[in-house]
Amino acid sequence: MNGYIPNTSDEQREMLRQSGFSSFDDLYRDVPESVRLKGLLDLPEAMSELEVRRELERLASENTVYKHIFRGAGAYRHYIPAIVDEVTGKEEFRTAYTPYQAEISQGVLQSIFEYQTDICELTGLEAANASVYDGACAAAEACEMCRDRKRSRVLVSSAVDPKIISVVRTYSFGRDTEVTLIPEKDGATDLEALKEALSEDVACVLMQQPNFYGSIEDMQAACTLAHEAGAKFVASVNPVSLAVLQSPGEYGADVAVGDGQPLGIPLSWGGPYVGFMAASEKMMRKLPGRIVGQTKDCDGRRAFVLTLQAREQHIRREKASSNICSNEALCAMRTAVYLAAMGPEGLRQAALQSSSKAHYLQEQLEAAGFKKAFEGREFFHEFVTESDRSAELLAALKSDGILGGLPLDERRILWCATEMNTRDEIEKVAAIAKEVSRS
Amino acid sequence: MKLIFERSREGRGTAYLPACDVPEKLPACPLREKAPRLAEVPETEVDRHYSELASQTHGVNKGFYPLGSCTMKYNPAINEYAASLPGFTDIHPLQDEDTVKGAAELAERLEKYLAEITGMDAVTLQPAAGAHGEFTGLLLIKAYHRSCGNTQRRKIIVPDSAHGTNPASAAMAGFEVVSIASDEHGCVDLDALRAAVGEDTAGLMLTNPNTVGLFDPNILEITSIVHEAGGLCYYDGANLNAVMGIVRPGDMGFDVVHVNLHKTFSTPHGGGGPGSGPVGCRQFLARFLPHTGSAESIGDVRSFMGNFLVAVKAFTYILSIGAEGVPLAASNAVLNANYMRVKLADIYPMAYDTVCMHEFVMSLEKLHHEYGVSALDVAKAMLDHGIHPPTMYFPLIVHEALMVEPTETETKETLDEAVEILRGIYDAAVSDPASMHEMPLNTSVRRLDEVGAARNPVVRYQF
Known part of the structure; x- marks a missing residue:
């Protein structure tokens, strides 16, 4: 060689x-x-x-590829149309770098502009950046965007994915700023506790919809509480759920973030994924990373270019809004191709079927003796069961080639279903659960 | 060309999912009132749309891409094959350990190889890019000083020639940035460094070879000055491609290193990402690494283990080139740069006219002064010739800079051709300077109104 x-x-x-x-x-x-x-x-x-x-x-x-997956917890298996690999495998996209030379990079630039538009539409906000590393980094960066001299403390709900909380804490360790956890109550954020914790030094409140347990939070109420206290509201959201659930823009979030992985990116043992970030127009100039804008060339043709670069590290150095240089452009393109292929109706179907199958799975498991942990909580495509036979059930599923939900502790399992799970599969899980309960 | 939204027609599209085989159910909660206006296009249109976009994109596998500091080397096809195996793409990050033994073995071996190449004791694959690696490495330094009770060590020294990410990462890690001037050779000014270090020094961030493409001959003295003052030394691996297998950051005296898998280890840049920025460190810092579960860990810097599929590609590359190929790649990268440098130096003055490493920096100050033709003009003229221009206006300490990094994967003919094109552009610049401001002429769009874009930002399609 x-x-x-x-x-x-x-x-x-x-x-x-x-x-x-x-x-x-x-x-x-x-x-x-x-x-x-x-x-x-x-x-x-x-x-x-x-x-x-x-x-x-x-x-x-030497890795087990499960045909049947009921595990999510931050990484979701959805159907990926074949066109997504076909398009994003094109070597022009794959082997280009950041589009510094706009005249020979219109393809990448326009694809990012379209991606930004998709993210704005999904989140209901006015401006989006070209991506950050993943959803957890997006949440951490969003908290940074909200901080100023007077307000530096961040309130994070305990019902946010622990991986996101860990990353927010790490970034806060960097900036020497404080993170306060708001307790959860029955699988959702305790809004009374949130209200008490809000004070004049709070920069923002970070909540997740649906939250780590899959539960639906009252984002509207939480957002109002944050705003009444002069704090910003950051929503970490699942992009597939946004086809049906109220958008962050509709409940007044200042910044919306999330991981674009469910939109056409394979599980890949955790990466590469893509963090999306959208903000209100007022906060646009605080966004980290690349942003593509529309302009004209000298012949008057519409064209696209990296813009608002005065925020960025290569210009502002230590005063930059973030240090980000490389992002996840090709993954962002995957999500844009996925959305173009699926269209609004396809995405709605993916969301509706994920929710429907999760509800069917929950009913089946309940009947098999695996009780829903947070009774009365509405959920989207993830939920928690409680039983003293949890470990046995997961082991039994594993031996049948099924990846069951994620064990949260000895009794609780976090389940997930998507459009990929068939009725037969779900009924098989239920049958195994029934057997485990009986034995 | 049209935006995907302008190709949209209501009701069009392709159905990819079967009918729902369970009762339909959504949560009883506020639902969105207005559907997102995603494009409604059939698959043929999606395919053609992106084919058209691809035709307006220049990638390194399409043509020469001597973009300094970015190491745009060829991205081998076998890497892509490896990273597309379902045994890698379709495994859930939270699967039981006994079901992902192959992935774990790959990650562990890659960590070991990177430790060997950099001369470090431990490596994390979690950081997702070079700048992310810098942030991670600096947090290790911060955690270390704290653990020793040295909270007064709050300053990070950064040469004025450094990548912008260095000071930005230092600020994100909560450090105060001390910029020191470079000497007349573009290297670290030892006196300035001695004057800058002290009891408040947390560390130094340095890339070597540095951003003007030179290997700092005083490197051992530099790292020992910092160590004697009680600081740690951070190696920005952006330029590792010049020296891998020749000399190791660990042996030069560095304590923490990041490498860019998307530069040095041939993984594609993807139009801006995904990259991967593994961080290596000496043993005494290993307990602070992210994603270890150690009580002293700085915590996670992102979800899960990192950009795994990028790691698969870098691993594939290392297996392909092997122990012998690593220094061979480095020395040929250096040879290719010097070959181009020597063939251009008589008309394009070099910022530092001496043996360079994997890249060199030309200063077009004289051309600009005498003929009004700037580095930007020359770069834009290159676009008409199917070559991606060099990095412009960096490093900041060189006026009218063009930074050229050919990499080792280019043939002599490609280099010769690029030299001819650059020489031709010079002749044109001298004989008809005014015409240079019009370049490029033949690209799909021509020079853009960047000021207007920033003044009146349109960052999404207006329906």
């Missing part, structure tokens, strides 16, 4: 000569001799492509 180096040894020697160097060593004359590596690194020997393929296929085969 030649390390993907096209020039032959003879050509390399000739190039060295023409450049005035006697050897490759000569090129590294500024590297102190004492630290120059004397031999090869302890890495495997180069392999032929055939060997590489075999090795990667072996590693892939």
